[in-house]
Amino acid sequence: MAVTLTVLGIAQDGGVPHAGCACYHCMEAHQDPMLRRHPVACGILGVDGSMHLIEASRALPDQMRLWADSLDREGVAKPDSVSLTHVHLGHVDGLGQFGKEVMGLSGLPLHASSSVIAEMERRGMTTPFSACEVTAMQGFEPSKGCGFELVFVPVPHRDEYADTHAILVRGPNKSLLFLPDHDDWGATLAMHEFETIREWLSSLEVDVALIDGSFWGPDELPGRDMSKIPHPTVSESLNRLGDKHEGDPEIHFTHLNHSNPLLKQGMEYDELVKMGWGVSWQGQHFLL
Secondary structure: OEEEEEEEEEEEOOOOOOOOOOHHHHHHHOOHHHHHHHOOEEEOOOOOOOOEEEEEOOOHHHHHHHHHHHOOOOOOOOOOOOEEOOHHHHHHOOOHHHHHOOOOOEEEEEEEEEHHHHHHHHOOOOOOOEEEEEOOOOOOOOOOOOEEEEEEEEOOOOOOOOOEEEHHHHHHHEEEEEEEOOOOOHHHHHHHHHOOOHHHHHHHOOOOEEEEOOOOOOOOOOOOOOOHOOOOOHHHHHHHHHHOOOOOOEEEEOOOOOOHHHHHHOOHHHHHHOOEEEOOOOOEEEEE
């Protein structure tokens, strides 16, 4: 049995439609449920049948059904562990649904850095869980016999409450990097002492990367100071990457803001695909 990673959401923390927004993408999503997009999350099916969730969004009920459906299963998927990249809203606001008000669980393993666990404890969100502190850059199995390892890779990202990590999933055959949030490529590459994105991904032996694609360009939110919500734009990432070369990993952009033109096929989407890269979608599978 292979390790299968399923993409359970591709949107920025607010999802699509976005609260309080009447933009084209959001109004279309109100009118057509097929255009709704959940906040970013991934589900991993281990070789032993165990199930492991990365991120806990408010769309958890729909994501648990999507996960099961994408694996041709009845009912809903129920995770055997949860891992968190950081503490910002859309990545943790589903944690309460594991507690007594909804699922009534206790002792579910919660994997995160020490500062993330401390912040979740401060917010009173760890009651349903058995907190497992993770050491950066040290691989571990989220459950014995699952057949894959998780490696938490530190990245800089508005760490006002706790630190932030990408998560490297090392399967028997391939590795996938889940990098939904970071401030900018300059800071991330400097932290790891690399000059280029390719060099960094190569050092991690990445076959597939799901990377931060929050915004297409720097002027995407009129009237908002985008320096207060730092993310590398897709335009910058494409400028740094250029066209896909033989031997490059697959790269798919995720964590798309409701304003991002990549939510629909158009000029920007076509440009990205022509360069050899991709945009992630809900229900997308990777065999690792």
